Amino acid sequence: MTIRAAIVGPTGYTGLFLTELLLRHPGAALTYLASRREPPVDLRDEFPRLHGRLDDELAVSRPIDPQAIAAAADVAFLCLPHKAAMEHTPALLDAGLRVIDLSADYRLRDADVYERVYDTPHEDADRLGEAVYGLPELFRDQIRGAQLVANPGCYPTAAALAVAPLIHAGLVSADRVIVNAASGVTGAGRKEKAHLHFPEQSQAYMAYGAIGGHRHQPEIEQTLEHAAGRPVPVLFVPHLLPIDRGILETIYLDPTPGVDEARLMEAYHRAYADEPFVRVKRDPPNVKHVVDTNCCDLSVRLTGPADRPTVVAFAAEDNMIKGASGQAIQNMNLMFGLDETAGLR
Ligand SMILES: NC(=O)c1ccc[n+]([C@@H]2O[C@H](COP(=O)([O-])OP(=O)(O)OC[C@H]3O[C@@H](n4cnc5c(N)ncnc54)[C@H](OP(=O)(O)O)[C@@H]3O)[C@@H](O)[C@H]2O)c1
Structure with missing residues (x-):
């Protein structure tokens, strides 16, 4: 079984590191790069180190369209700033994807604390109770069954x-x-x-x-x-x-x-x-x-x-790795029943 993975927000640092980790993952394939950029961006131009490592179809970003992402992937990694992540999470989950959010949007249990700390209302507060905090060493069992994982801060x-x-x-x-x-x-x-x-x-x-x-x-x-x-x-x-x-x-x-x-x-x-x-x-x-x-x-x-x-x-x-993209891969491995260390070193 190969896990198909999408990255939403691939033009930032966590997106780049996730791209690299997924390209060498033995049990997962990167299948969709979703960006708000219009016109679409070729990730190989954005990050020259990706030249020769992404094929033509995958390299060019596609819209953040939940149905299209769900058709191409099993899991979506959100590499977006807080607030932007919770704007996309509900539709991605509704489309049937499992979601690993690298932002802070689903990390805090209490919407009032979120609102105070991030100075913005939580738009999806009902879901805070179902998001699992993705620190495998402390919450491994919950991560395995999670639809939505809040990847911890660095x-x-x-x-x-x-x-x-x-x-x-x-x-x-x-x-x-x-x-x-x-x-x-x-x-x-x-x-x-x-x-x-x-x-x-x-x-x-x-x-x-x-x-x-x-x-x-x-x-x-x-x-x-x-x-x-x-x-x-x-x-x-x-x-x-x-x-x-x-x-x-x-x-x-x-x-x-x-x-x-x-x-x-x-x-x-x-x-x-x-x-x-x-x-x-x-x-x-x-x-x-x-x-x-x-x-x-x-x-x-x-x-x-x-x-x-x-x-x-x-x-x-x-x-960038245990503090973000590597831990996100560790969480994906747990969620999909892969060896927890797959693709990581
Ligand atoms: N850097 C770290 O060490 C680290 C560690 C742990 C967690 N995190 C968290 O991970 C998330 C991503 O961090 P990062 O360092 O990768 O940030 P970044 O380098 O600034 O990249 C942010 C990405 O989000 C996209 N984006 C920004 N606003 C958007 C919007 N409103 N709608 C759609 N896309 C939008 C950007 O696209 P454009 O290119 O179009 O602007 C870019 O692809 C943040 O929430 C951050 O707090 C970061």
Whole structure:
């Protein structure tokens, strides 16, 4: 069985990485590239690296027509900004497709939180309850049967994988989680923005956005609340790194009494022993070691004076792969009963 896949929004970064992943997937075929562009765009002109790898018929974008996409594909990946994704999702589902949405539109359970965070009403709030949060390491069984998967954000993926097992094992307090994160520039998408131009980014390193007000903070809180069984306040501070891909998060937590470093590491080993894409490291991870892989590398330390110790957890991933398109493929593999690692490395 070959899974037929469509990409809606192939001219952006997540679309490009999904195209590449699908082209080398052993159990899936890319069959439809859907874009709003008029006149249609030849993806080989948009991304010269695709020359010789897309045939003439597939390479030229076609309209975002749910019936035509459903005739050509079993699954649609939405590589669109939030708001645009929920405009297309209902019709794609109604046409019989399974949908993996890479935007934030179906990640938050609560429409009021979505409205506050994204500053726009949710147009498809009734479906929030049926969308499955596509973090396989935590929600694998639900993903298998899902029609609609909300692919997690890049930063929330790393934070959840680093913190959930420690909370779950009762080794850290759920009262305070501080996530200090840095991302490469592809995290901001391909659309031109003056502050992302090379002269602005080169040799630069800065925190950005409203401190404590980033859109990913409620998403991280939602997943950690699931792990803790109660609300977990998170302070999330992102930084922009002048590299093209990769995320590193350094996360500060309060240990519960009597915790030592061996127990922290043991919690990671126990949680991820059978996980193909989470690697527990003795030393703090490095983005260079995860770029172009679907892996999230983790490590954890206990430090500080005995009367005021701090847990410092580390997570590194490729924002374009485990943080976006690779995780979307992992979700597709689960939804269609393929080997979860198919097409990924
Ligand atoms: N970049 C990352 O690291 C990352 C990680 C995780 C999740 N995400 C999420 O994934 C989604 C895509 O991100 P990206 O980085 O690929 O963004 P991007 O590079 O800016 O690409 C956005 C794509 O959406 C299309 N588009 C924009 N507005 C549209 C509309 N109103 N109707 C139809 N198509 C529209 C664009 O087409 P045109 O070429 O016609 O403008 C383009 O193909 C976003 O929701 C983002 O938050 C991104």
